[in-house]
Amino acid sequence: MRPTRVADMDADQVERDLAGLDLAVTDLDVRAPDGRQLVGLHSLTLAAGSSLAIRGPSGAGKSSLLYALSGLVQPRAGRVVWGKTDIAQLDEAARARFRRENVGLIFQDFLLFEELDVIDNASLAAAFAPRAERAARRRQAVHWLDRLGLGRAGLRKTDSFSGGERQRIAVARALSGEPAIILADEPTASLDRASADRLIDDLVGLAKGAGRTLIAVTHDAGLAERMDRTLTMAEGKVVGDAHG
Amino acid sequence: MQKPTRRHLLSLISALPVAVTFPAQLHAQDEPLRLRDLYNRDMSFSNVALANEGARITIAGFMAPPLRAESHFFVLTKMPMAVCPFCEPGTPWPDDILAVYTKRIVNVLPFNAPMLTTGVLELGDYVDPELGFYSKVRLVDATYARG
Amino acid sequence: MDRLADIWFGLPAGVQDVATTVLLLLPALATGAIVLRGYAPGRLVRAMLRRFSTANMVFVALIAISVAIGVGLTAQERGLRQGSARAAGAFDLIIAAPGSEITMMLAAVYLQPSDVPLLTGAQYVEVASDPDVALAAPIAFGDSYQGAPVIGTTAEFVTHLAGDVVEGRMFATSAEAVAGAFAPVATGVSFTPAHGHGPAAEADAHAGSVYTVTGRMAPTGSPWDRAILVPIEGVWEVHGLANGHALDEGDRIGAPFDAAYFPGTPAILVRADALWGNYALQSRYSRPDMMAFFPGAVLAQLHGLMRDVREAMSMLAVVTQVLVTVSILAGLMILTRIFARGLALLRAIGATRRFIFAVVWSYSASLISGGALIGLMLGWLFAFGFSRIVTARTDVFVTASVTWTEVHLVAGFFSLTLLLALIPAWAATRRPLLTDLRN
Structure with missing residues (x-):
């Protein structure tokens, strides 16, 4: 069952999100500032609502690919088309807006603001979202905290939470904008096994249940095996592509 | 506003609004009036004075040494006050001085520095309740500058 | 614009x-x-x-x-x-013997003691009888009591400075005094002034002379609040001088004074009622044998x-x-x-x-x-x-x-x-x- 949509979005937006965003990457070339190639990818397509794990040794270009897919790095060449939007063609402000509206990001070490309470952390994007969306963002943040078992945690100080709880707050933050896409960079690497397993259940369950696209860079076999497809990278190239 | 604060280095920052308005101080008439323009020969008020009663006008002159420090009052004189211009005892009201009541506390200028004073012209007898001085003509709500 | x-x-x-x-x-x-x-x-x-x-x-x-x-x-x-x-508000025009205007202002207005030459009786009478002068009060400083300056002057000056006496009454004889608002003497108390000020004051120079405090002035916010004001006749008498009045006038105090019996005063406070009159007086008495200045103008400088x-x-x-x-x-x-x-x-x-x-x-x-x-x-x-x-x-x-x-x-x-x-x-x-x- 799909969760409640952000209330104030207009009809177009809801329609497009409901349809999800197919991914089509072609001739992607991502370089380090010194000109070294980080990612060289001829073609990658992913249907809306499916999930993809990216694996490979350190320095294989996994994170660079993930950041290129989110528009955090600008490729030297190539197309990164989400739905009908080639984010490689957008300027920085437009890419930021694209992320705010369509992407939920999750990081290895959570990146919470210790001085903010749990709800403020989970609804962080409300601070820069259009005024009309702020209340909905906070409402959704509370909703997702509740779904992630942190419904009574709103009054606790953020620094009193365990790693697993923190990452669940970060997941609530990623979901607060009801994004079509969730991008996660080693989401379980800082967690113990039990916390990691619970997070994998939450992440995969919440993504699939709502038809969101989920892409995760991970070393965690437990996470990778729950995904529809696994891409293996080495030295910037795709060296393996396994479905199922 | 300018007077006491205008010179303050402090208000360098606050010179903003002042700078905009001050150059236009001599707006009411093209040329500043002189003290004697206010009177006819028989010491009655001139047509110029009567026409400008209640209006904001600019008069040229000099600042007499002040009787009080930190007051809102000074005497505008026709000539620098090095020599007394009105030393005849018993004169009811000399025609070469003017009482000036300033908008802000007077920042004293040297008695021999030519200056322009802009204020609202008041005619008629008045006794200052605080200083006890009688005057026949006054500029009130006045601002001034060297000029 | x-x-x-x-x-x-x-x-x-x-x-x-x-x-x-x-x-x-x-x-x-x-x-x-x-x-x-x-x-x-x-x-x-x-x-x-x-x-x-x-x-x-x-x-x-x-x-x-x-x-x-x-x-x-x-x-x-x-x-x-x-x-x-x-503090200088009551001092329109000061006339004194030629010297430093600042020194005289500090002495007469702010009661900072200093040795200054005196004006003669003839000079005082000339100023006091000028038709443009509304008030001419001698100000004689030099004595003190417990650090408070004892100033000789007239009752008109006391009223001019601080209004009517708020406690007791104005001095009426040359052996009576009015205390400034915060002067260290109570009404009714008698005291012997010392000659001079501070550590150099000679406590017993005026032994035998006694003032009795009869009243107290309202506060003025000036150093005069710590002063003790006495008739100038008292100051002269304490110093063994004539008291400004001919012998046949008896013990009368205050103006007018007789030039022949006037031992001198360091300063005169002058006030004219007409605005321009102060300027006229200042000009008239700025001459080789005396100086006239506006404390307000000196202060403004x-x-x-x-x-x-x-x-x-x-x-x-x-x-x-x-x-x-x-x-x-x-x-x-x-x-x-x-x-x-x-x-x-x-x-x-x-x-x-x-x-x-x-x-x-x-x-x-x-x-x-x-x-x-x-x-x-x-x-x-x-x-x-x-x-x-x-x-x-x-x-x-x-x-x-x-x-x-x-x-x-x-x-x-x-x-x-x-x-x-x-x-x-x-x-x-x-x-x-x-x-x-x-x-």
């Missing part, structure tokens, strides 16, 4: 002050409105303030102290000028000097404030690096550079606003405390208050530094996003 100027000059001073304040604040308010438009960074800014609360408090304290110095200095200097002017000194100091205070702020903004740029990861996260989840700019600027603006407001209050406290000290030491009643001048100063500082705060805000947006995010 002319119309605008007309309107401006026609405004009451208070309205001009408020308008100036608004104009001074406008750059800051406009910057704030533009920078923050569409955003709600309040929670994040509060989080940043809490994150380094100690460093932030030090920053606020530094800004506050530098602002307080500027505010205190201006308020205090104005308080001193107003206090000294108020001193104030001019004081103002120049204060302006130089104020300039330094402003420079200090700006330097302190610049150092603090440099400090903020370093702190911003510590926040860099959080700021990078915000950009990663969809915040634009403009939002990062707004957050960092608001953070600086909070520190500056807090410092400026606390500084305004501290400056007032500083001036208030210093005024009490000055009043206690000099008996010149000094009140320092924070006025529009200080508000303008702080408002200008506020706007200027909020504009300067755009620099670290801009710097924060130029940081490398991925490096900060992975750091």
Whole structure:
């Protein structure tokens, strides 16, 4: 069952999100500032609502690919088309807006603001979202905290939470904008096994249940095996592509 | 506003609004009036004075040494006050001085520095309740500058 | 333009002050409105303030102290000028033997003792009988009692200075005295004056001479509040001189005095009723054998000097404030690096550079606003405390208050530094996003 949509979005937006965003990457070339190639990818397509794990040794270009897919790095060449939007063609402000509206990001070490309470952390994007969306963002943040078992945690100080709880707050933050896409960079690497397993259940369950696209860079076999497809990278190239 | 604060280095920052308005101080008439323009020969008020009663006008002159420090009052004189211009005892009201009541506390200028004073012209007898001085003509709500 | 100027000059001073304040604040308010438009960074800014609360408090304290110095200095200097002017308010024109106007002003108005030559009886009578003179009061200083100056004068002067005696009655004989509001003698007490002042005073020079205090004056906010006023005849008699009146006049005190029996006075306070009369008298009695001057004019000159000194100091205070702020903004740029990861996260989840700019600027603006407001209050406290000290030491009643001048100063500082705060805000947006995010 799909969760409640952000209330104030207009009809177009809801329609497009409901349809999800197919991914089509072609001739992607991502370089380090010194000109070294980080990612060289001829073609990658992913249907809306499916999930993809990216694996490979350190320095294989996994994170660079993930950041290129989110528009955090600008490729030297190539197309990164989400739905009908080639984010490689957008300027920085437009890419930021694209992320705010369509992407939920999750990081290895959570990146919470210790001085903010749990709800403020989970609804962080409300601070820069259009005024009309702020209340909905906070409402959704509370909703997702509740779904992630942190419904009574709103009054606790953020620094009193365990790693697993923190990452669940970060997941609530990623979901607060009801994004079509969730991008996660080693989401379980800082967690113990039990916390990691619970997070994998939450992440995969919440993504699939709502038809969101989920892409995760991970070393965690437990996470990778729950995904529809696994891409293996080495030295910037795709060296393996396994479905199922 | 300018007077006491205008010179303050402090208000360098606050010179903003002042700078905009001050150059236009001599707006009411093209040329500043002189003290004697206010009177006819028989010491009655001139047509110029009567026409400008209640209006904001600019008069040229000099600042007499002040009787009080930190007051809102000074005497505008026709000539620098090095020599007394009105030393005849018993004169009811000399025609070469003017009482000036300033908008802000007077920042004293040297008695021999030519200056322009802009204020609202008041005619008629008045006794200052605080200083006890009688005057026949006054500029009130006045601002001034060297000029 | 002319119309605008007309309107401006026609405004009451208070309205001009408020308008100036608004104009001074406008750059800051406009910057704030533009920078923050569409955003709600309040929670994040509060989080940043809490994150380094100690460093932030030090920053606020530094800004506050530098602002307080500027505010205190201006308020205090104005308080001193107003206090000294108020103390001199009753002294329209002083006539004395030729010498230093400043020395004479300090002696006659502020009762700072000094040896000065005397005016003769003939000179006094000439001045006193001038038709333009409404009041001519001798002021004879030189004696003291328990540190309080004992001044010989006339009953008219006492009334001129402080109004009617508020306790007891005016002196009526040459052996009676009226005490200043805070003089160290009670009504009804008798005392023997010492010759001279301070440590050099000769306590028993006037042994056998006694004044009885019959009344007390209202406070005047001047050093006269600590003085004891006696008929000038008493001063002369204590010194074994003639008492200003022919022998057949008996014990009468006060004007008129007889030139032949007038031993001399260091100074005469003169007042004319006509405005121009004071100028006429000043001109008439500025001559080789005596000098006539307006204490107000001398004081205004001193104030001019004081103002120049204060302006130089104020300039330094402003420079200090700006330097302190610049150092603090440099400090903020370093702190911003510590926040860099959080700021990078915000950009990663969809915040634009403009939002990062707004957050960092608001953070600086909070520190500056807090410092400026606390500084305004501290400056007032500083001036208030210093005024009490000055009043206690000099008996010149000094009140320092924070006025529009200080508000303008702080408002200008506020706007200027909020504009300067755009620099670290801009710097924060130029940081490398991925490096900060992975750091």
